Amino acid sequence: MxxxxxxxxxxxxxxxxxxxxxxxxxxxxxxxxxxxxxLRSIGDIYLGRVHKVVEGLKAAFVDIGQKSDGFLHFSDVGTTSEDYRALIEDDEDDDGTESSQDGKNSDQASSGKGSQASGRDTAGGSRPEKGGDGRSQQAEKRQSYTQMIASKLKPNDSILVQVIKEPISNKGSRLTSDITIAGRFMVLLPFGGGQIAVSRRVVARKERSRLKNLVRSMLPDGFGAIIRTVAEDQEEELLKKDLEKLLVKWQQIEEKLQDAKPPQLIFKEDNxxxxxxxxxxxxxxxxxxxxxxxxxxxxxxxxxxxxxxxxxxxxxxxxxxxxxxxxxxxKDVESIFSRKVWLKSGGYIIIEHTEAMVVVDVNSGRYAAKKEQEENSLRTNLEAAREIVRQLRLRDIGGIIVVDFIDMLDAKNAKKVYDAMKNELRHDRAKSNILPMSDFGLMQITRERIRPSLMQRMGDQCPACGGTGVVQARYTTINQIERWLRKYALQRKVKFQKLDLYVSPTVAEPLTAEERRTELKWFLQHLMFVRVKADESLRSDDFRFYLRGSGQEITSDYSDL
Known part of the structure; x- marks a missing residue:
């Protein structure tokens, strides 16, 4: 049950x-x-301006008014881009539009987050014939499609685009020109060409057929739709109201486009x-x-x-x-910023963010007798699998995730952990892929990432470590200071000069310790008067030298670090 x-x-x-x-x-x-x-920007629609087209990357960079240009891959450029241009360019050729959507995947499901239905065949021609050269024909078609898109997108062109991934780190937004507008029961495809898809989670054939026929009878010509899972068993009146709301939104977009100039926000997603x-x-x-x-x-x-x-x-x-x-x-909310998460069994997991991926380490946390080691490892790993998926959802972690489980000797136990992880991921609305555990106890997961993780969005980078989690040892900083002094004394050849040295309190502590007599040592070595001062605004790996009296900073002029 x-x-x-x-x-x-x-x-x-x-x-x-x-x-x-x-x-x-x-x-x-x-x-x-x-x-x-x-503010969230997923689903926002912009009138953008093509900044540059890079055929080698199969992509265009589009200015939408954000800090960085948006990234528009050729695979995210709809075959109906001419229809969009007809809305925003008065001098568009009458015969330059394409309304066909034959390449759309008619059974593409909505992910539940207003995601795009972007399944597409290559442009032009028929499907490759069966045979040994089918693969080469596909490659030729992809090349043809790439060249076609590259020839259509030109710098300074206006293009209607939608955000499908928010800016992450120094990367701009991921964009698509396949515009969709998400509603409660369906996702409207303004240039869908009459194509209707039903979420794969609606299993009953009779219900799928009913929903398709209902929506088809209500859709205006040229529009398409993806019917969402929550539409199952809903009455016609509710579906009609939802569609009417979506059509009103699209009408507002069309009206705003008449006087729009790129880059400009045309449509803002729901709050x-x-x-x-x-x-x-x-x-x-x-x-x-x-x-x-x-x-x-x-x-x-x-x-x-x-x-x-x-x-x-x-x-x-x-x-x-x-x-x-x-x-x-x-307490659950506060735990989002903790790298260690405890398990009920006494074990724990460590979550580390790197530039390329997120690494999760599973630890037993306590010693287990040898004869029970396999059983305890399995129990801890199974508990960790459930908690890891919970943390992925809670922290909204996406991209590549590598999990280092506790080593187990029995391959059947590794399969149990893999099955448990797959089962837990079924409850996650984000799309994910998972590979079985390797011989080294590593499991690889990819999870849909449409915006920075909650920790990245809500946290500030540590001023002491710069986000690395490690600060430079204070004695390493002291060695750097002494090298700087040595170089300065050799180059300036000025005796009895007075300098002020500002360092963090942690570095100042050993420098000002009475038993070290650092200032006297430096005077005897370099014939300079150096006064050490603590500055809480400085990191432990930083220091500043100033000429006493004038207050001129001279650190960078004589730094060899």
Missing amino acids: KKTVKKQLLMNKSGDEIQVALVEDGRLAELIIERPDS IISSVLRDSLTSDVTELVANSPAIHQETLNYIGWAAPEMQKNVSLYQGKLPLFEGYGIA
Whole structure:
């Protein structure tokens, strides 16, 4: 019998920050945070300007008004790009448009996050014939498609694009020109050419057919749609209302495009409350709680039309404790920034972020008798597998994840851990791939990454270590200071000069210790008066030399470090 998971949506407003927590069986499963300085941009539509086309990368860089140019891969350039240009360029040739969407994958599923339906065949011609040269024909088609797209995209061209991945580190947004507008029950494809797809999670053939026929009867000519999982068994009236809302949004986009000049934001995705309700509100959510009257009313308004039977589950929080503390998840929120996560068995996992990937190390945490070692390792690994997936969801970690499990001798046990990890990932809305455990106990996972992790978005880089987690030993800094002094004395050949040396308090401590008599030692070595001063704004690997009296900094002029 399948276990029923109790789910709650807690919506907490504190100042300008809004936090939405998805709680499963009393534990925090997902946390979405939005601040004025970190607004979500997934799904936003821009009129951009092509900055440059790099055929070798099969991509174009598009200026959409952000700090870095957006990245538009040729595979994300729709075959209907001419239709977009017809909206924004008055001098477009009448016969230059393409409305065919034959290349669309008619059964592409929505991921539940408003993601794009981008399945596409190569441009032009028919499918390759069966035979030994089929692969080469495919390669030729891909090359032809690349050349076609490169010839269409020119610097300074205007192009309508949508954000599918937010900027991460120094990389700009990932863009697509396959525009989609996500609703509660369907995703509208403005240039879908009549194609209709149904989420693969809707299994019953009769229901799939019913949904397709209903939506097909309501869609205007030229539009397409992806029918989402939550549309299953819904009445025609609800589907119609959802489609009408989406068509109004598209009409507003068309109107705004008439006078738009790139780079310009054309359409802003729904706010955090509406988008979370749209994507996370399922029949198994038993409680929706808000601590803000405005958010409470917004929730009631949305559910009033989308899921009226769930209005009874919505409430305004009246407790004395803060919302998250009242529901016992405050500690879970704080744990997001901890690199060590304890397991009930006494073991723990360590989560380390690197530039290229995230590494997770599983540790038993205590000694086990040899005869029980395999059993204990399996038990700890299985518990760790569940917690790792929970942490991936909670911290919104994406990209490449490598897990170093505790070594096990039995291959069957390794298979059990792999199966447990796969089963846990089924509850994750983000797309992921997983490989079986290697002989070295390593498991590789890739998880969809559409924005920086929660830790990257909500945390500041440590000023002491620069984000490395390690600071330079203070005696290494002292050695660097002494090399600088030696070089300065040799080059300047000025005796009895007075200098002020500013260092962090941790470095100043041994330099000013009475037993070291550092300042006297430097005077005898270099015939210079050096006075050491502590500066809390400096890192442990940094130092500054100033000429006493004039206050001129001379560090960089004579640095050999």
